[in-house]
Amino acid sequence: MATDFYKELYANKTNEKLCKTTLEEDPNQEPIPYIMQSEIRRAIQTQKACKSPGDDMITNELLKLTMEEITQPFKHICNEILETD
DSSP states (O other): OHHHHHHHHHHOTHHHHHHHHHHHHOTTOOOOOOOOHHHHHHHHHTSOSSOOOOTTOOOHHHHHHTHHHHHHHHHHHHHHHHHOO
């Protein structure tokens, strides 16, 4: 069922336009809640160690070692993105 949903979602390019239009025109749409620092900490803590980094070359170990320093700025960046259309 999920596979069929995603196949249809990505095959139909008009979905993107419809979703955006629906959200903009629906005054009853719930606002997206801000991301909390505790959510970011939890996401970092639950990452598996010894995984290959992505294109940014940031490892899960690095995220865990710098968690206290990066959670506040990362929270700010994520919430700015949510506010921007």
